[in-house]
Amino acid sequence: MDKFRSVLNLSMQQQKTLGMGMLALLTVGGEHLFSVVVFQCPCSSWNFCYGMVFLLVPALIFFVIGYLLSARTWKLLTGCCVRSGGCFGRRRRNCPRCLYVFFLTTVEASVVPFTWISVALLNGTYYECAMTGFDSKFYRDSVCTGRPEECVDNLSSFPCKRTTSSLTAPVIDDVLKHIRAQAQVLGWILIACIATLALLITCISRCRSPVSFAQLKFWGTYLEEECRLLQSKSQQHAKQLAERNITSFFDFKEPEPFETPTNKQWEQISLLYSFNPKGQYYSMIHKYVESGSQRNHSIRSVEGDVPPPSALEFIDAVNVSSSGI
Known part of the structure; x- marks a missing residue:
């Protein structure tokens, strides 16, 4: 297998x-x-x-x-x-x-x-x-x-x-x-x-690319790895949640505490990417993680955000559907 x-x-x-x-x-x-x-x-x-x-x-x-x-x-x-x-x-x-x-x-x-x-x-x-x-x-x-x-x-x-x-x-x-x-x-x-x-x-x-050729290649490699890891982590997380719920159902006991991303958090990482020259974010997940104390607030629009140059449009073309989302 x-x-x-x-x-x-x-x-x-x-x-x-x-x-x-x-x-x-x-x-x-x-x-x-x-x-x-x-x-x-x-x-x-x-x-x-x-x-x-x-x-x-x-x-x-x-x-x-x-x-x-x-x-x-x-x-x-x-x-x-x-x-x-x-x-x-x-x-x-x-x-x-x-x-x-x-x-x-x-x-x-x-x-x-x-x-x-x-x-x-x-x-x-x-x-x-x-x-x-x-x-x-x-x-x-x-x-x-x-x-x-x-x-x-x-x-x-x-x-x-x-x-x-x-x-x-x-x-x-x-x-x-x-x-x-x-x-x-x-x-x-x-x-x-x-x-x-x-x-x-x-x-x-x-x-019109804002980054060099080498960084553009690195960017693409990062997105492939992020997509692969997101798929793996999503499957693992979903399996753990399913096991917890099934165990609780059949054993007739209260479920153990289990944290999972909120609807807002899922929405924020699913937004269209916006390029910001002041920040070096390779994806919306990267931008969300780096937002720190601002995670509970919207990262939809930050000062300086602009539509990404056409050389970076492959970011939104990553097939997130294959990532288990």
């Missing part, structure tokens, strides 16, 4: 290292499987709708899943509607910070959907089916330029390689190659735009 846990922990560490890249590779494989096994163009007036559904709906599903799997989403929303200081509570000053975190979550959740769309365009199967059913006279005329007149009227049947007396297989192949070339050009343009944007955002965020 211990060996299995070691392998599992190693797999989790590798998953954190590869991150969204692994999900992107899985998306490539999923797209190929869908295009070969599941997708069958109807070769009718349904072409455009059918092709666009396969091109965009899986991307939408991946986008929603990206929100569901993001730690930021649940750190932002949990208790938000009932806390007076939540994103939609009386303290409206929290709204810009919440909107910024929502924007970062959206960007993170968009990686896999854009990967799906890019790979699907490079493959060209979905786009080919969709555009042969595109109800636009201008587009149909442009695709069928220099080809028999029947090309425009029979364009939707081309993905199934249905031919007539004047539309030979080479003519159909030429039209499909032209449409597929459009898809691949769009795919490479989309990939180039995403890569350029990612490079610019990364460079700007690192240039």
Whole structure:
């Protein structure tokens, strides 16, 4: 069992290292499987709708899943509607910070959907089916330029390689190659735009980093260790509390005193992180512990607190759900 846990922990560490890249590779494989096994163009007036559904709906599903799997989403929303200081509570000053975190979550959740769309365009199967059913006279005329007149009227049947007396297989192949070339050009343009944007955002965020490269690496290591220890301590603490309650129930005796963090304390360590140049806090738990005599008061806002620079946004992305919380 211990060996299995070691392998599992190693797999989790590798998953954190590869991150969204692994999900992107899985998306490539999923797209190929869908295009070969599941997708069958109807070769009718349904072409455009059918092709666009396969091109965009899986991307939408991946986008929603990206929100569901993001730690930021649940750190932002949990208790938000009932806390007076939540994103939609009386303290409206929290709204810009919440909107910024929502924007970062959206960007993170968009990686896999854009990967799906890019790979699907490079493959060209979905786009080919969709555009042969595109109800636009201008587009149909442009695709069928220099080809028999029947090309425009029979364009939707081309993905199934249905031919007539004047539309030979080479003519159909030429039209499909032209449409597929459009898809691949769009795919490479989309990939180039995403890569350029990612490079610019990364460079700007690192240039605005308030700490050095070495400290940034240390910060990430600290958060991993804090998450691991929090999970271990939470399991141990929960087990002790459960044993105490079960023993009290079955032995019909008063429970022994047992201290556990209050609701307010749990709330304080679950807040969105705010960077303070005057303090060197690596997480909300670190900030709470260092607050000393101020622990019983809110650590939500301290003089000098500002939204963390984008280079430090990985703090709120730590998956606290895996920590047993």
